[in-house]
Amino acid sequence: SLFFSNFRNTHDDNYSDDELLYTSYIPYFFSLQYLKDQQITPSMIPYYSVSLKRSQGIVEKYRPTPWNALYYKYRAESNLSANFVSSAVQTLREWPLDVIRWPRDNSKRLDITPDRNFNRFGNPDTVTLLPYDERGQLRWNADPYDLGADGDGLSATDPGGYTFAYWLARWAELGVEK
Numbered sequence: 001s002l003f004f005s006n007f008r009n010t011h012d013d014n015y016s017d018d019e020l021l022y023t024s025y026i027p028y029f030f031s032l033q034y035l036k037d038q039q040i041t042p043s044m045i046p047y048y049s050v051s052l053k054r055s056q057g058i059v060e061k062y063r064p065t066p067w068n069a070l071y072y073k074y075r076a077e078s079n080l081s082a083n084f085v086s087s088a089v090q091t092l093r094e095w096p097l098d099v100i101r102w103p104r105d106n107s108k109r110l111d112i113t114p115d116r117n118f119n120r121f122g123n124p125d126t127v128t129l130l131p132y133d134e135r136g137q138l139r140w141n142a143d144p145y146d147l148g149a150d151g152d153g154l155s156a157t158d159p160g161g162y163t164f165a166y167w168l169a170r171w172a173e174l175g176v177e178k
Contacts, residue, residue: 014120016141018059022067025052029074060084062129062144065091065165069172088174094132095162101151104136114147123148140164 028048056071068088072080106112107124115125125145136150137143138157169176 015143018055018064018067019141021051021055022059022070025070025074029070032074063087063091064140064144065089065095065174066140066168069165069168069174072174073172085174088169089176091132092162092165092169092176095165096133096138097159097162099138099156099159100153101136101138101155101157102153103149103151105147105149106130106135107147107149109147112147115145119143119146121146121148137161 025048028044032045052071052074056067059067060071065088068084068091072085072088106126107114112130113127115127117125119125121143123143124147125143126147127145129144132144135144135146137146138161140161166176
C-alpha cells in the first residue's frame with residue numbers, strides 16, 4: 001500500500017520500487033494542481049503527505065532529480081534548504097548525455113570506500129555516492145551505489161533517464177535552465 005511503502009532491508013534496495021512509488025505520486029499531484037474544482041478525495045491527502053515525506057527521507061541521499069522535483073513541488077514541509085535544490089540541479093549537470101554504455105568498473109578504485117555488504121545482485125556497492133558521470137547508471141531504477149562492471153561500448157540506451165528528470169525539474173521550477 002502507499003502508506004506502508006518503502007519499508008525494507010537497507011542492503012536489499014530495489015530502486016525500481018522507488019521509481020514505481022514516485023511515478024504513482026505524479027497523477028495524484030497533477031490532479032491536485034489541475035482539477036481543483038473537481039472532487040479530489042481529501043481524506044487521501046494526509047496519507048500521500050506522510051508517504052512522500054517518508055519516501056523522500058530514504059531516497060534523498062542519492063540525489064534523484066525526478067523524485068526531488070516531485071518532493072519540492074508538493075513538499076510535506078514548507079522550508080527546504082538551498083542545498084536541496086542545488087543538489088537536484090547538480091545531478092542533472094553530472095548526468096551523462098552520451099547514452100553509449102561504455103565499459104566501466106569502479107570496484108577497483110582506490111579513492112572510494114566499498115560497502116562491506118554486497119547489493120541484491122551480488123555486486124559491490126560504495127559507501128559514498130560517486131558523481132553521476134563516473135558511473136554507469138542511466139536509469140532512475142538502477143542502483144546508484146553499484147561499483148560493478150557494466151557496459152561494452154557496443155550498445156546504447158535511450159535518453160529517457162535525463163529527459164524525464166529534466167522536464168520534472170522544469171515543471172517543479174527547480175531553477176533548471178532552458
